[in-house]
Amino acid sequence: MRIKRTSASEAPDINLIPLIDVLLVIVIFLVVSTTFMQPSQLEVDLPGTQSAKEDDTPPEALRIRIGRDGNYALGSQGILNETQLRRELSKVISAGNAREEKRAIVEADAAATHQSVVVVMDMLASLGVARVSIATAGGRAK
Template sequence: MRIRRATTTEAPDINLIPLIDVLLVIVIFLVVSTTFMQPSQLEVDLPGTQSAKEDTSPPDALRIRIGRDGNYAFGAQGILNESQLRRELTKTLSAVNAGEERRAIVEADAAATHQSVVVVMDMLASLGIARVSIATAGGKAP
């Protein structure tokens, strides 16, 4: 008995639905695994503490970074001097409702001078921000 194979002249079909499914899963994985941080041009090595607490700072808090060389950064703004920092803070605070209380977080490098931290805290106080926190890196103290 002779078995004949059916001959087809159709070109093979490429099914795009599994490809789209795989690409969507990859995109979802990348979106979920990506951390969203504010980029800053000023790297700061925060001083450590023995008692580590998680970051419970409000998301609308003003973040001012102080580098080891005395430079300042505000949010995504680059390296600023004192007058530029005051101007940026004033501009940001003018856009806020009058009754709303603002908070600030000072992220000073471990090697930053005490004077630069005091200058920023004095500047914040003169602009009416009474609630100022100093950021630390938990568990890194000697």
Template structure:
């Protein structure tokens, strides 16, 4: 160990050999752990959607937070599944493939939404959709 004071003309040296050794070890580690396998890709024929076409056979059922039902803008007096099924079957008359779109409030109970689905089953409506709202 040299404890003598440094002269003004001596400049500090940076030894690069240990740095190069560390970099080579990292490079070898990365090369050894990298996988070079190719993943096979699936060939899919995806269906095309036409977003502008509106289906005319849709029935809209709204469910409020308090469990009040409305079918196509008309309030329904009954709250049982049989009352709702009767209103749905009347509204679906003459429509071959009616679709029920349920617009439920975020605070509506699970029971009221399931009751609407049960009413659709009793009315013979096989297609039930749920309307959602995207968050801003």
């Protein structure tokens, strides 16, 4: 029995049709399974929570309040603008113990702008605050 051997000069053929078919099926699956949501259709009711937990926040945590008019307060001290808040935050954080974990609680009014909350969280991140909590009406969200 003789087996026909192919010569080494013939290159093996790669059939691309099944590969294209599989890729087309994957693309069709992704297009069909993807949900398209418009942000304007989402109803958001933020500052409240469903579960009311006890306030287990350590007393050494910084409390930053954001009013509906965009004014800030650090603890009981009222602050008018962002530069004063950054200055006071850096003073308080640098005066603390370097070994303990830095924590902060952001208490934003329900009508406060999202931008003011983001500004405060950015300040805290740039000053090295490790844990930031958002206070809500029913307790605390982490």
